[in-house]
Amino acid sequence: MTERHTEEFSVLQTLVMNKYSVFAAVVAVSLAKPITWKDDSHSAKSCPIPYRPVADRCLMFDTFHKVTWHDARDFCHGYLSELAQIDSADLLKAVVDFIHDEGMAGHDFWIGANDEEQEGVWKWPDGSDVHMGTPFWGYWTSPSRQEPSGGTTSNYCCMVSEYFYYFFDCWGTDKRSPLCEYRQQ
DSSP: OOHHHHHHHHHHHHHHHTTOOHHHHHHHHHTTSOEEEEETTEEEEEEOTTOEEETTEEEEEOOSOOBOHHHHHHHHHHTTOEEOOOOSHHHHHHHHHHHHHTTOTTOOEEEEEEOSSSTTOOBOTTSOBOOOSTTTBOEEETTEEESOOOGGGOOEEEEOGGGTTOEEEEOTTSOBEEEEEEOOO
16 A cells, blocks of 8 residues: 555544544545536536535535434534535525436425524624525515514524425424535635
């Protein structure tokens, strides 16, 4: 084995012995070795495995787990990332297109927006404000109201397949799939 392979194997063995999943260990090793993806609709972007480039971001859509919002955040932290910050209409469109193109329609996702600190003041994990209203937040027609509308019981942002992946404020105890974003430092 080369010195690099020996080092990678040592990290992998340590992580596995510390009760991390094999998948998490492989991701930890691969973060140092990004993969470049390129297709007809996206420019080349280097993202570490298991992240995929979507617009200008590196995202991981974990459709294998359905967890609470806090568990989803912890899951992303375990992969050196944060719940996704979908802060532009172009990115929202790219995410929804990616979900459909990759056959993930039908899965609901947690993203990073929440109003835990102050009711009605929605923030992203980096502390920036969440854009309110259209085109991000869903709209109910009966009775007529724009999301977020859950009050103090619904403090966490989710994207729900049934409602075309608009943002909704959801109970943190609901079970949904994590949508993680890796930001290179």
